[in-house]
Each structure stands twice: as C-alpha cells, then as structure tokens.
Amino acid sequence: MEKNQFSIFESELRVRPDDIDMFNHVHNSKYLDYVLAARYEQMEKFYNMPWEHFTKQGLGWVVSHVDINFKRPLLMNDLMLIRTGILTMHDKGCSVQFEIINKKTGKVVSDGIFDYVLIDLNTSRGTKVTEEMIKAYSI
Numbered sequence: 001m002e003k004n005q006f007s008i009f010e011s012e013l014r015v016r017p018d019d020i021d022m023f024n025h026v027h028n029s030k031y032l033d034y035v036l037a038a039r040y041e042q043m044e045k046f047y048n049m050p051w052e053h054f055t056k057q058g059l060g061w062v063v064s065h066v067d068i069n070f071k072r073p074l075l076m077n078d079l080m081l082i083r084t085g086i087l088t089m090h091d092k093g094c095s096v097q098f099e100i101i102n103k104k105t106g107k108v109v110s111d112g113i114f115d116y117v118l119i120d121l122n123t124s125r126g127t128k129v130t131e132e133m134i135k136a137y138s139i
Helices: 028-045 051-056 131-137
Strands: 008-014 059-070 079-090 093-102 108-120
Touching: 008 028, 028 051, 028 059, 028 079, 028 093, 028 108, 051 059, 079 131
Parallel strands: none
Antiparallel strands: 008 079, 059 108, 079 093, 093 108
C-alpha cells in the first residue's frame, strides 16, 4: 500500500461458509463486502465518525468506482487482515486503497482502490466534504 499522510488501519475477518462459491474458494464479490465491512468498523473505531454520524447529517458515502486485483484465493475458514487507508481526498469524496492479506500465509490475496463520493441523502447528489471530515480523516 502506498504510504502518505493518511493512516492505514487494519481489521480482521474470517471466511464464512456463505462466502464460498462452486469452486470452493471465496466468490469475487465477497472481497468487496470484506473491504466495506472493514471501512465501516474503521470509521467508528479510528476516525470516531461512524456511518451513523453521516446519516444523521443527511449525508452518505457511495462507491463510484472500484479497481480490484485478485491475486490468490481465500478458502473456507481462512483468517484475513483487511488494511485500508485514504489515498486521496478531494472536494466531493475520496479514494481508499486496500489490501486483503491471508493471515496464515502473510500474502496479499487482493488489493485495489475504492472511489467514494459524499452525497446528500435528500437529493442523491454529490456534496462538499467538510473541513471537519478532512480533519478527522487526516490522522
């Protein structure tokens, strides 16, 4: 992951039976779920800005683009580390880099970037990222 002025955080998850596809490894769509679950946890735990902080203000983060690389499979019951960190922030959103690591092997199984846009939940249109948000995310 690219080091920059933003912190990189880590969450741990385990592969569940409903994550497995017909080839006996994690279905590719589940990797997106893993990153979103990790970000949800990290927003509350590290930024002190849980998802509900935004929704109470009538705001929400939506994914506008994902670039994901699948490098190795995850299997039933594998324990993984999901590392995420803001790559860039701009006036209406941010890019979040991630990597998923198989805890047993220490190898990266997937990595990539999620682009998020901050929206006004009433209009469903992009809105400005506030100074408060930038400050909270700049740890």
